[in-house]
Amino acid sequence: MSLTLCLHGVRGSRPTDRLDQMDFGCNSTCIEFKTENNFYLILDGGTGLIPRGREIVQNQKSTEFNFIITHTHWDHILALPYFEPLQDSKNTVTFYSSKPVRATFESLFNRMLKERNLAIPVEQIKAKINFKTVKSGEEFKIGNDISISTYQLNHQGITLGYRVRHGNHSACVITDNAPIDNGNYMGEGMAAAAKGNPKAFESKFRQGLVKFLANADTVVYDTHFANDNLKADWGHSTPALALDVCYEARVKRLVIFHHAPEDSDHDVRAKLDSIKDRAKKLGVEVDAATEGKEWVHG
Amino acid sequence: MGSRLAVKFWGTRGIIPSPRRSTSVHGGNTSCIEILSDREPTIVDAGFGICHLGETYPEAKPIDVNIIFTHMHWDHIHGLPFFNPIYFPASNIRLYSPLPANTLKQELDILFNGSYSPFDGIENMPANISFHQLNNGDVIAGLDVSFINLQHALGPNDKNPCYGYKFKTADGDKTLTIATDHEALPNKVNQQVLDFAKGADLMIHDAQYTLDEYQTKKGWGHSAMEHAVENISNAEAKLGLLTHHDPHRNDDDLQKMFIKLKAQYPGVSFEFAKERVIYEISHNNLQSKKTG
Numbered sequence: 001m002s003l004t005l006c007l008h009g010v011r012g013s014r015p016t017d018r019l020d021q022m023d024f025g026c027n028s029t030c031i032e033f034k035t036e037n038n039f040y041l042i043l044d045g046g047t048g049l050i051p052r053g054r055e056i057v058q059n060q061k062s063t064e065f066n067f068i069i070t071h072t073h074w075d076h077i078l079a080l081p082y083f084e085p086l087q088d089s090k091n092t093v094t095f096y097s098s099k100p101v102r103a104t105f106e107s108l109f110n111r112m113l114k115e116r117n118l119a120i121p122v123e124q125i126k127a128k129i130n131f132k133t134v135k136s137g138e139e140f141k142i143g144n145d146i147s148i149s150t151y152q153l154n155h156q157g158i159t160l161g162y163r164v165r166h167g168n169h170s171a172c173v174i175t176d177n178a179p180i181d182n183g184n185y186m187g188e189g190m191a192a193a194a195k196g197n198p199k200a201f202e203s204k205f206r207q208g209l210v211k212f213l214a215n216a217d218t219v220v221y222d223t224h225f226a227n228d229n230l231k232a233d234w235g236h237s238t239p240a241l242a243l244d245v246c247y248e249a250r251v252k253r254l255v256i257f258h259h260a261p262e263d264s265d266h267d268v269r270a271k272l273d274s275i276k277d278r279a280k281k282l283g284v285e286v287d288a289a290t291e292g293k294e295w296v297h298g
Numbered sequence: 299m300g301s302r303l304a305v306k307f308w309g310t311r312g313i314i315p316s317p318r319r320s321t322s323v324h325g326g327n328t329s330c331i332e333i334l335s336d337r338e339p340t341i342v343d344a345g346f347g348i349c350h351l352g353e354t355y356p357e358a359k360p361i362d363v364n365i366i367f368t369h370m371h372w373d374h375i376h377g378l379p380f381f382n383p384i385y386f387p388a389s390n391i392r393l394y395s396p397l398p399a400n401t402l403k404q405e406l407d408i409l410f411n412g413s414y415s416p417f418d419g420i421e422n423m424p425a426n427i428s429f430h431q432l433n434n435g436d437v438i439a440g441l442d443v444s445f446i447n448l449q450h451a452l453g454p455n456d457k458n459p460c461y462g463y464k465f466k467t468a469d470g471d472k473t474l475t476i477a478t479d480h481e482a483l484p485n486k487v488n489q490q491v492l493d494f495a496k497g498a499d500l501m502i503h504d505a506q507y508t509l510d511e512y513q514t515k516k517g518w519g520h521s522a523m524e525h526a527v528e529n530i531s532n533a534e535a536k537l538g539l540l541t542h543h544d545p546h547r548n549d550d551d552l553q554k555m556f557i558k559l560k561a562q563y564p565g566v567s568f569e570f571a572k573e574r575v576i577y578e579i580s581h582n583n584l585q586s587k588k589t590g
């Protein structure tokens with residue numbers, strides 16, 4: 001059994017479009033997991049989803065589409081209404097997402113389809129759409145042989161990290177996620193959970209994340225900031241922080257991801273270089289997320 | 299000579315950004331057009347192109363800028379929360395639309411909603427942001443501004459207006475019209491658009507689809523390239539710039555279409571709009587110059 005991780009969009013915060021950013025790519029978050037199954041399994045609907053949607057309708061293998069959604073910030077969902085398979089009534093699209101108190105994914109998705117804002121006729125969205133809620137810590141199956149588990153990350157609302165298991169292989173996506181130390185509690189429910197014993201809460205969050213990623217083949221990790229320009233309360237991490245976690249979890253490969261929209265290719269390379277030596281010593285393979293790149297496991 | 303009137307496209311793409319090497323000549327950002335006059339900059343629409351424009355403004359200097367909206371489709375507003383000057387307390391950002399000012403504010407507020415963004419409403423952004431209802435004949439940055447309804451209702455229930463704009467220098471020397479989202483049908487609305495644009499020095503026009511594609515996209519609110527060029531010809535505009543490129547269209551495709559259309563309409567002066575190119579109206583003769 002083989003599990004392939006494909007990157008269609010690697011940029012954070014918003015899509016960008018500069019020639020000096022094209023080596024790594026300018027589309028916002030979209031990642032696909034491919035297995036022997038014909039159905040589609042895609043994480044997030046940033047602009048990287050658009051060319052992939054066209055590719056799919058031109059050579060469609062299944063009418064079943066599954067999306068696992070990390071959170072509802074624009075860069076992760078803005079392309080969903082224009083995903084071309086949604087325009088075919090034969091297709092079924094299921095969205096798996098968390099359920100924050102503030103607003104559900106379903107209501108936010110439907111709000112994107114409002115006639116005043118949607119740039120295509122809403123009648124063209126003809127696929128059958130299902131919404132499923134998943135909790136942090138929950139494990140569920142897609143098909144017979146893909147198992148997915150979740151972990152609430154330190155980011156606004158209820159942002160979910162995902163671990164996708166297929167056979168003996170695991171690929172994980174941790175985006176978006178900030179360091180939690182010193183009371184930097186960004187996720188829904190975190191400040192309340194930390195009340196009384198913040199140190200214990202912070203260590204539990206961290207240990208939980210390490211356990212969640214344990215022995216994974218590949219971890220794609222939010223490293224929006226460089227090691228020396230971290231703004232922890234903006235909700236993102238750095239390459240050095242990502243490496244710490246991945247080393248502790250004995251992850252085989254770390255892929256730095258969610259490149260800042262102002263980062264040039266040179267900046268992304270510098271971020272990767274900033275952890276290369278230490279990663280080598282620690283025995284963790286490191287790479288930078290690149291649009292169109294795939295990692296095949298098994 | 300007369301007063302200055304020029305445009306610089308920061309976003310030429312329709313629907314959704316399409317950033318890739320194969321779109322880099324014409325650009326992959328959603329709609330944003332900067333209008334350059336003798337006064338402060340005026341921007342039409344805040345698609346993602348506006349982010350790159352925002353990167354050119356230094357934080358240290360107070361920014362004074364007008365943004366006029368054609369309509370509220372995501373591809374024309376989505377870049378606003380990422381326009382750098384909106385984070386600077388010294389910026390004055392004036393937002394205009396023919397919609398009532400409070401409606402405009404409510405409509406744009408969703409972009410800054412705490413579920414979709416790390417922000418907490420447009421009201422709480424650092425810049426000094428004001429909302430204005432535009433009236434026909436208002437003067438913005440020294441330019442006379444008028445507007446018209448375009449053919450851009452999507453589906454039978456869609457009653458949302460989409461506006462086309464005309465900008466005229468105070469001395470009446472130069473005119474520019476903009477219709478980024480308009481489906482050229484043989485109807486009254488289109489005739490009004492032609493009358494509105496009559497004799498313009500520059501006419502910017504939606505040309506999202508090839509004629510083939512258009513056959514399956516009738517009523518989607520956008521023009522076939524052929525129909526756009528015919529509109530430019532019928533309006534007797536001195537130059538037409540075709541925009542709202544389909545997100546799946548590559549530079550090569552546009553280059554081929556250009557050659558085909560040139561042969562088909564030899565008497566009409568037009569181009570496919572390119573990002574970061576300044577189209578300067580001068581002595582009824584349009585010059586374009588590429589800038590970085």
Ligand SMILES: [Zn+2]
Pocket residue numbers: 012013073075076176258
């Ligand atoms: Zn993000």
Ligand SMILES: [Zn+2]
Pocket residue numbers: 071073155176235
């Ligand atoms: Zn986020």
Ligand SMILES: [Zn+2]
Pocket residue numbers: 119369371450460479519
């Ligand atoms: Zn539109």
Ligand SMILES: [Zn+2]
Pocket residue numbers: 119312313329371373374478479542
């Ligand atoms: Zn549009």
